[in-house]
Amino acid sequence: MYVADSRTAASSTDRSRSTKAAVAPGPRPGRRAAVPGTVVALGAVSLITDVSSEMVSAVLPLYVVAGLGLSPLGFGLLDGINNGVGALVRLVGGHAADRGDGRHKTVAAIGYGLSALCKPLLLLAHTVPLIGAVLAVDRTGKGLRTAPRDALISLATEPEHRGRAFGVHRAMDTTGALLGPLVAFGVLRLAVDGYDAVFAVSACIAALGVLVLLLFVPGRTGVPDTGPGPSLRDSLALLRVPALRRLTVVAVLLGLTTVSDSFLYLLLQRRLDLPAHLFPLLPLGTAAAFLLLAVPLGLVADRLGRRRLFLAGHLVLLAGYGLVLAPLHAGWVAVAVLVLHGCFYASTDGVLAAAAAGTVPAGQQGAGLALVGTGQALARFGCSLAFGAGWSVWGGHAALAVAAGGLAVAAVAATLLIRLPDPRAGESRTAEEHAA
Helix, strand or coil: CCCCCCCCCCCHHHHHHHHHHCCCCCCCCCCCCCCCHHHHHHHHHHHHHHHHHHHHHHHHHHHHHHHCCCCHHHHHHHHHHHHHHHHHHHHHHHHHHCCCCCHHHHHHHHHHHHHHHHHHHHHCCCCHHHHHHHHHHHHHHHHHHHHHHHHHHHHHCCHHHHHHHHHHHHHHHHHHHHHHHHHHHHHHHHCCCHHHHHHHHHHHHHHHHHHHHHHHCCCCCCCCCCCCCCCHHHHHHHHHCHHHHHHHHHHHHHHCCCCCHHHHHHHHHHHHCCCHHHHHHHHHHHHHHHHHHHHHHHHHHHHHCHHHHHHHHHHHHHHHHHHHHCCCCCHHHHHHHHHHHHHHHHHHHHHHHHHHHCCCCCCCHHHHHHHHHHHHHHHHHHHHHHHHHHHHHHCHHHHHHHHHHHHHHHHHHHHHHHCCCCCCCCCCCCHHHHHC
């Protein structure tokens, strides 16, 4: 793990080295803003899209568990689809986006459009298998768009400001996550057919997000078009890069013990015995903390090290698990858990992407970011299945205790991996690797 020094200008020799080992966003005739307009436009798209997505996510756990009578194990499978299916196509999206200048926006638009088309289908799906199929397609769209979107952010931003840029984007994204449950809560209170009304409004908002992407996000990244681009084998071979491989392994280890948001909210709802119509408000605590902390912690990541903050975020999550498991029944416990949960996301979500961007060779930004994200998403898919099974067999409290113990062990292993010496040290270490 290395500490960033964004105040030191790179020499011409360092620039030539970083072309081989790190992201090279193309010619830079002048100093770009710390948070470029492309990042703000993508943040607006994510804000609108997250309002739509979080409206569904806020009501889905209660809809399928209380409304359709699904067991915790069945919900674990359904939630695993939510978190894991998109990972299977994330590599495809990242690789396709690297095939030429302008492809990043095209692939991202396809992903956003696919998810938008799925929202009205929820009006027709009233059985668990059909809902699972719709969610699988929706997460496919999310998988396609994530790596190209993050690649656009990293290409548009100076390396030393990527933590801040991703923090701004995630803050705007989280604003949507904050507004989504509020809109869902209002619709449930006002509409006769509450759940169907939520799905219908969500579909309209998702379509607006696609329109904003097409109209306001630039299609060109400024990277010279050097031909057909890397092959799929070249993209997979990125795991041979030591820094990227270690970061991917760390993301997988920690993802295997990261309990999904929906399970955490269900545990809190049952512990506090909240009425069903208040359940969509639980994600607001997480979203509010994430919104307030995303930009400040992005700045901290740029100064103190992105990988270090990523690990610290999981320790914050472990503290949240401890509060849920503690024999405390005061209302402040739920507030504290949600704040810690939001702090966890602010310390890890955009920070992981910023750290990965500093280890990816030029021209393979999409594929490199997709590799790390895919590993993390598949690990969380496995965790959702295992936690759902554990809840069914032992109960939610015992399953969370096992997950907390696993997270503590994984955090120790991840710390040791991060601290391994880089075999390229002293030869081709770049400013971005120091920052990461």
